[in-house]
Amino acid sequence: MGEFYTTLTEIRSINQRCADYLVDIGLQHWTRSHFPGDRYNIMTSNLADSWNSVLRDAREYPVIPLLEFIRKKLVSWFTSRRDAVKDVDAGLTPKVNSLLAASFEICGGYDVRKLDNDEYEVQDLRGASFVVSLTDRSCSCFEFQKLSISCSHAIADALKANVRVEGLVGDVYTIEYLKAAYAEHVSPPVELNTSNQLADDIxxxxxxxPVTRRPPGRPRKKRFFSRGEVKMKKTHRRYCSRCKGIGHNRATCKQAI
Known part of the structure; x- marks a missing residue:
């Protein structure tokens, strides 16, 4: 939490209007630290953007082939993720293991002091102090309880108390949950040979x-931008094909031949 306010202060020192805008729209809408629910260490983007890239060519298909393309793509994704962990019996997901390994590296020099039977005071390399409770799985930095992943302070505490670090991580980050997420499969549609297999009303x-007219002009390929979304302008350097210089082109080149 302290890191968030430090960063917000830096933004405010650079651009006060930008900081005011971020605060006015609600911190819970764009930060993990103030989000009321569980984000599981994921900042989601617009799902339509991801599929827009996948369906770049398939968008021209008729409806039924388009749906079949999407189904096959989902089958491919589920299969690859299922095969990646099929030989792993237990433990944490690879992403969480990498996060814990990074926290292990930075907590080696922390100073840990026992406050009572449950709470510890952990002082990091910058001199900042945090209170950790392994029983409640909480830390005053709020990272531990927000992500359900042991922060560096909790890891230093666990090492001092001889507690298994992996046991402090939420169950949702285990291999069992990862396997369960991709256990089901997307079945192909049932082939209907005759209309007798359909319900009478269908x-x-x-x-x-549809009773519509095709609009004039070429159909739009690019997506519409969301409200508040700004298209980043691409900058191109000019190269002169005559003198090979930068910043001008052949027509405006002033170099001697």
Whole structure:
């Protein structure tokens, strides 16, 4: 939590209006530290953007082939993730293991003092002090309880108390939960040979094309930007094909031939 306010102070020193805007829209909408629920250490982006890239060519397909393309893509993703952990019996996910390893490296010089049977005071290399409770799985830095992943202060505390660090991590980060997330599969659609296999009210429907006119001009390929989203301008350096210089082109080149 302290790191967040330090960063916000830096933003305010650079641009006060920008800092005011971030505060006015609500800290819970764009920060992990103030989010009321559980984000599991993930800052999600617009899912439509990710699929927009995957469906770059498939967007031109008719509806049924497009849906089949999406189904096959999901099957491919689920299979690759399922195969990646099929030989792992227990433990934590690779991402969480890497986070713990990074915290292990920086907590070696921490000073740990026992306050009572449950709480410890941990002083980091900068001299800042934090209170850790392994029983409540909490730390005054708020990272431990917000992410359900041991922060560096909690790891230093666990090493002092001879507590297994992996046991302090939330169950949702275990291999068992990862396997369960991809245990199901996306089944192919059932082939219907005759209309007798359909419900009567569905079989009686006669589909017609929509009563719309095609708009003039070429269909739009690029997506519409969300409210408040700013398109980043691409900057290109000019290169002169005549003198090979930078900052001008052949038409404005003033170098002697």
């Amino acid at each position: 079989a009686a429907i006669s589909l017609h094309p």
